[in-house]
Amino acid sequence: MTTFSSLPVFQQVVAESGHRFDANRQWVASLTLGFGAHSNSNSNTSITRMNIARHYGPLRVQRPFYPEGPEGCCHVYILHPPGGLVSGDALNIDVNVTENAHTLLTTPAANKLYKADSNGVAWSQSTNLKVADGAILEWLPQETLAFDGSVGVQNFNIELAENAKCLGWEILCLGRPASELPFASGHLEQRFQLSRNDRPLWLERQALDPKHSRFNGKWGQGGTTVHATLWTVGLNDPMEAITALREHITATEHWAVTFRRGVLLLRYLGDERNQVWDLFQQARDILRPRLTGHQATVPRIWLT
Template identity: 70%
Template sequence: MTQNAVSSGHRFDAARRWDAALSLGFSMDDTGASGVTRMSRAHHHGPLRVQRPFYPEGRSGCCHVYLLHPPGGLVSGDALQIDVNVETGAQALVTTPAASKLYRADSHAVAWTQHTRLAVADDAILEWVPQETLAFDGSRGVQSLTLELASGARCLGWELLGLGRPASELPFASGRLEQRFRLLHNGRPLWLERQLLEPEHPRFRGAWGQGGASVQGTLWVVGLPDPAEATVALRDALSAAEYWAVTVRRGVLLLRYLGQERNQAWALFQHARELLRPRLTGQAATVPRIWLT
């Protein structure tokens, strides 16, 4: 790399970065006759913002917010940081208006990064339900998600990943994706996971690993009053579906999907949310209207 390239702002190494950050805070405003969850903080840097809050479940109900990333995806050098805090008594739902895309790395294989931190206080509820992420062939990057939950916090969320563009006969044949998940309950780790997706590695095709699947997803729920009962009900409700499994460990319910169909995975997760949300919050699973546009 030449000095002229550096001085002009055009780098072709790992030091090249285009940052975007968003910090959201939700708090309970109980000054009126009934409490209202308000978006009390929305600080942003770069092309990462939110629309105004919506209240499709009534003013005293859950506050819905849509994350907006105008570029629509990540390219080499992009660095996204998302931070969400839900304070005591507040209830928020965060989603996205469309699928996020992870584009092919440049000729220098510079990676992108996306780090998300979700913090939920005692007696607060967060639903983290973004639409899917689509990784194009040759994409290289790291995604991390950290959940920091207080003792009485409740959280339902999911991450859904599609590899390649099968409809265009463009599989995920090269690249490297690293996913990291951390769930802390009162600072104590309950779920730690790290996954590498490398098409050239035997585990990508092996039955003991990815098994050649092009779509995968994980749904989690923490704070259910009776996780064992919810697991039995979920298994019964999803018995006609395929390519999924559900487990409970240390009070964390995990529903996994590993298959080939995005629509199949999306329908599975929505069905699961319809069953689990009333058990978690006492409220029916209202569909964010952005999913219907």
């Protein structure tokens, strides 16, 4: 095993500054956001403001936008300038939405998970969302692209108060089929936990290993390259919402919807990024008015 003392002088200096050149190295970036509802002195309404924005490393946000009006939902874009995760990266995002605030978080582009280095060092990504009573959070990132040979773990935790509402999605695209570069090696793990008042409602762990029979088996993932989940919590009439989804979504295959323990889950298992993106936007058009009382507004960053 290579030790720091056997490294060239320049690499020793870098190592002593916190950058390692072995399997224990780690480059950390963190983002902590807080949103609160503030009363509007000119009316009896409130406006959601971003009152906490702390970062470490290459994670940032743009200034808040209010495309739905000054008293509408607060739109914020999360930026990761490197554009993707490499071996040793550790991204941590913490979001706290306090009482009666309404926030939408998205990203300007796809997140990329690059091939692991020669040591097979993993990356990690942790997202923690906390939503208080009367608050609404929409978590709508653009897709994640996993390159062949990527190794890492995604942890996703949502904590909801009794009367909190949340709508979100996660879209994972494996490999680069258009370039004939499939996801043929590597290992990804996704962990989801959603709880209300500290009571777990949705717990899930998905391991993605192209060498495992489940990856290509008809009883598993069937060799599909795009896996996605949309969730909604806080609907007044979830069964009516499911009926509306089944009646009005134009896609006829590759998706299914269910409702269990207070969580509506819409799943996609297929091979087309554009297909799932269109599916989820149709679903949001249907679900958002039922969840928030407002029509779905497309974030401007999606149109650029």
